[in-house]
Amino acid sequence: MSNTEAEHREEEEAPAGEDEDTGAQVAPIVRLEEVAVSTGEENEDAILDLKSKLYRFDKDGNQWKERGAGTVKFLKHKETGKVRLLMRQSKTLKICANHLILPSMSVQEHSGNEKSCVWHARDFADGELKDELFCIRFPSIENCKSFMETFQEIAESQSKAENADASDTAGLLQKLSVEGKEGEEKKPEKESEEKTAEREPASAEKKKETESEKKDEEPSPSS
DSSP, rough: OOOOHHHHHHHHHHHHOOOOOOOOOOOSSSOOOOOOOOSOOTTTEEEEEEEEEEEETTTTTTTTEEEEEEEEEEEETTTOEEEEEEEEETTOOOEEEEOOOOTTOOOEEEEEEEEEEEEEEEETSSSSEEEEEEEEEOHHHHHHHHHHHHHHHHHHHHHHHHHHHHOOOHHHHHHHHHHHHHHHHHHHHHHHHHHHHHHHHHHHHHHHHHHHHHHHHHHOOOO
């Protein structure tokens, strides 16, 4: 074998060296800009946040169907004070449940299972109000109890707030009613004064006419 062939063979068998860093910078083909995403929860404070699995009762099939597994929250609005229940699926963040906690609502343990509870609600998860029967299951008994206790506390607090609003509204209506009656009482008095004022000039004119007629009827003095 010649020296040239030996050198060529050594070059082929030699391990490939690491790529040299040329220092060149490659600009990205597409530039992605950061976009702010609104969750709709910016004006709310989370009261409770627990991992769980949600089911809804299918009336047509007469059976429970899984709605999703994720995090359930109680969110209180900073201005109105209203509280809603919101649950999203853990991976897709799709909404599983979304409804207000109302004073008339109640939650109870599901068929002796201490890790599950059920309640009725008018839910808006699908973009329209639907009457739903929900069942939620937690990893532990403690979490289930915490959920039920918080649920009931919120319902009671909303009831007190609703009663307070009703009292304020009743007070305002009563005040408006009283002011309206006072206005009605003052109005006849004003009308009476106006009628009296209208009658006085008419009476004066009539008096003058009467006096003038009397003068015409009196015999003129003889010359």
